[in-house]
Amino acid sequence: MKTDALIEQPTLLLDADRARANIRRMAEKARRQGVRLRPHFKTHQSAEIGAWFREEGVDRITVSSVSMAEYFAAAGWQDITIAFPANLRERERIRRLSQSVRLGLLAESAETIQALDGALDGEAGLWLKVDVGTGRTGLPWDRPETFRPLLAEARRAKHLRLRGLLAHAGHTYHAAGPDEVVALYRQSVQRMQALRDALQPEADAELLLSAGDTPGCSLSPELGQVEEIRPGNFVFYDVQQMRAGACTVDQIAAAVACPVVALHPERREAVVYGGAVHLSKDTVRLGERTVFGLVAFPGEKGWELPVEGGCVTRVSQEHGIIELPAAAFERVRVGDLLCVLPAHICLVVSNLRRYLTLDGQWIEAMG
Amino acid sequence: MKTDALIEQPTLLLDADRARANIRRMAEKARRQGVRLRPHFKTHQSAEIGAWFREEGVDRITVSSVSMAEYFAAAGWQDITIAFPANLRERERIRRLSQSVRLGLLAESAETIQALDGALDGEAGLWLKVDVGTGRTGLPWDRPETFRPLLAEARRAKHLRLRGLLAHAGHTYHAAGPDEVVALYRQSVQRMQALRDALQPEADAELLLSAGDTPGCSLSPELGQVEEIRPGNFVFYDVQQMRAGACTVDQIAAAVACPVVALHPERREAVVYGGAVHLSKDTVRLGERTVFGLVAFPGEKGWELPVEGGCVTRVSQEHGIIELPAAAFERVRVGDLLCVLPAHICLVVSNLRRYLTLDGQWIEAMG
Numbered sequence: 075m076k077t078d079a080l081i082e083q084p085t086l087l088l089d090a091d092r093a094r095a096n097i098r099r100m101a102e103k104a105r106r107q108g109v110r111l112r113p114h115f116k117t118h119q120s121a122e123i124g125a126w127f128r129e130e131g132v133d134r135i136t137v138s139s140v141s142m143a144e145y146f147a148a149a150g151w152q153d154i155t156i157a158f159p160a161n162l163r164e165r166e167r168i169r170r171l172s173q174s175v176r177l178g179l180l181a182e183s184a185e186t187i188q189a190l191d192g193a194l195d196g197e198a199g200l201w202l203k204v205d206v207g208t209g210r211t212g213l214p215w216d217r218p219e220t221f222r223p224l225l226a227e228a229r230r231a232k233h234l235r236l237r238g239l240l241a242h243a244g245h246t247y248h249a250a251g252p253d254e255v256v257a258l259y260r261q262s263v264q265r266m267q268a269l270r271d272a273l274q275p276e277a278d279a280e281l282l283l284s285a286g287d288t289p290g291c292s293l294s295p296e297l298g299q300v301e302e303i304r305p306g307n308f309v310f311y312d313v314q315q316m317r318a319g320a321c322t323v324d325q326i327a328a329a330v331a332c333p334v335v336a337l338h339p340e341r342r343e344a345v346v347y348g349g350a351v352h353l354s355k356d357t358v359r360l361g362e363r364t365v366f367g368l369v370a371f372p373g374e375k376g377w378e379l380p381v382e383g384g385c386v387t388r389v390s391q392e393h394g395i396i397e398l399p400a401a402a403f404e405r406v407r408v409g410d411l412l413c414v415l416p417a418h419i420c421l422v423v424s425n426l427r428r429y430l431t432l433d434g435q436w437i438e439a440m441g
Numbered sequence: 442m443k444t445d446a447l448i449e450q451p452t453l454l455l456d457a458d459r460a461r462a463n464i465r466r467m468a469e470k471a472r473r474q475g476v477r478l479r480p481h482f483k484t485h486q487s488a489e490i491g492a493w494f495r496e497e498g499v500d501r502i503t504v505s506s507v508s509m510a511e512y513f514a515a516a517g518w519q520d521i522t523i524a525f526p527a528n529l530r531e532r533e534r535i536r537r538l539s540q541s542v543r544l545g546l547l548a549e550s551a552e553t554i555q556a557l558d559g560a561l562d563g564e565a566g567l568w569l570k571v572d573v574g575t576g577r578t579g580l581p582w583d584r585p586e587t588f589r590p591l592l593a594e595a596r597r598a599k600h601l602r603l604r605g606l607l608a609h610a611g612h613t614y615h616a617a618g619p620d621e622v623v624a625l626y627r628q629s630v631q632r633m634q635a636l637r638d639a640l641q642p643e644a645d646a647e648l649l650l651s652a653g654d655t656p657g658c659s660l661s662p663e664l665g666q667v668e669e670i671r672p673g674n675f676v677f678y679d680v681q682q683m684r685a686g687a688c689t690v691d692q693i694a695a696a697v698a699c700p701v702v703a704l705h706p707e708r709r710e711a712v713v714y715g716g717a718v719h720l721s722k723d724t725v726r727l728g729e730r731t732v733f734g735l736v737a738f739p740g741e742k743g744w745e746l747p748v749e750g751g752c753v754t755r756v757s758q759e760h761g762i763i764e765l766p767a768a769a770f771e772r773v774r775v776g777d778l779l780c781v782l783p784a785h786i787c788l789v790v791s792n793l794r795r796y797l798t799l800d801g802q803w804i805e806a807m808g
Binding site for chain 2: 080081083103115138139140158159160161162163165167182183185186189203210212237240244267333335336337338344347350351354356387390391392397407408409420421424425
């Protein structure tokens, strides 16, 4: 591996060709179907990687925090939706942001709309958060009456312009397989449409629909009658996505190279420098096992296919415990690198905050 | 809460009085029993908090990475053990460190000892890592013969001076309660003693014993016949420690203040800005439930006692979902703060990297 000599600590390896191909594929799918792609940048959190999306014609993005919006605004993005219920404690920063970019904000209570409107002096877009069945947050899609106070407040607002309904069908992440993902995606779009039909008569302007998670947008042949999709994870994919059938193993574009620090032949375990502060404690269920990631050897370029039966079975703060089948175990020496394909890449990026591309370039994420 | 106006985002609140009392209590216990306290600084990762230990007479510390050793060396610490199997890929940085501080290194193979010795030009201490039953890493305490090649290599080494045997009885974290913690602590000390008895005849110098995790060192009345203890978590404690009986609720010195962004009265859930990237995905089992933390209201100073039945039941990247009993739920408004006592504080520090003390001072951790 070209980058081997550069790696001293757990390092997030990025296969830029794969990531660019992932971006291109999603951008083309959205374009073909006439749906706007507003990718979620919380996955990569990097201005440099963001620029790869611009090359595919993307000019609107999604983020999950005010800080992330500020970061990408500074990197030149002009149309940013913060897809997280507006945090009133950051309203002064939201106000400032709204003066420099076309900002989309999320609300799920009349109180929040009122408070936001009172804080703004320019203009911002307003999306009402819909729960299409995930049960995390948002108002329930099947109770349109709960949205009415929000619509009324939006009509009164001076600085907020109602854009539409926004949902994240996060329960597709836990689907048993591709068919269920597609079924859940379709269901979530239908639910949003039903809600729009119920609410449109009371809205001043056309209500747009913003939907789309990575499994659904990757697997559903049709993106459906929504105006925009907001997948994020697809830029890199990970083992959770692979398990759901949303990607193939050779579309996974990021892995963590971890130095081997100890070997336990009697239980065929390698201990790597790469623990919860690097890989996170997120897991994926594969058959009977719950693991923190799959394991691959470094390859000529990047990493090989994962070792069958190789996985990260435990993590503590800095330690990762990797189980390997006998033949693979024999190949490993202390001081080598093993590459971990993580269960969930978003948290890994958030932990490591920089990438090493396969040709040896460092790419920074936001601090 | 005095700090309320300062808090816009998920913020790690630090009750400095409690932390200092926790430090003092452990320092006094060690002093009374003639055992050296070499606290693990991976929990707080802050030069400023480190200085509080100095005031209690601590002059030797433990860290879990070379980066952390460099950080604390720059902060003036002169005697640092890196209690993680030496990562050969960082040997040049280890060499440089060993020139400026009294460095302790960990090995569990003859190959590592040889490679380290070849890389050093000054001198460093060497500890052999013992597995006293945790099953994470280290050589098994009951197979002294596996240590013999390491002892032989240590005798040949020019730059490494064998100090002794080091263990971390991490399985005390999963003990059912105080009695089991104490039993496991005693067992781990006995196992180290048995191993020392077996190996001492082959060692050039007296083999010291370094042991001690937070539950064991907090709960065991006697620290036992070891030369040093290395607990870390005790500086703040957390809900995992409280569950093990290692601390009381009012010894927990850190909590995460999270802005409330949505309320779901029908299921008595508050959604807070405070998710996996802040709280981590670490959990603690409390009775029938597995939770990410307990929940308290902000208090006159700091936070009140946790709300009975209040807990963080789910987290996604930025969202925390908090379940509250009816009376508590009624008190909460969007824009308020709720304080989360996290399952595991070490990962939270690693995520948030700075503290706000109850009198409004920001304290930085390493970057």
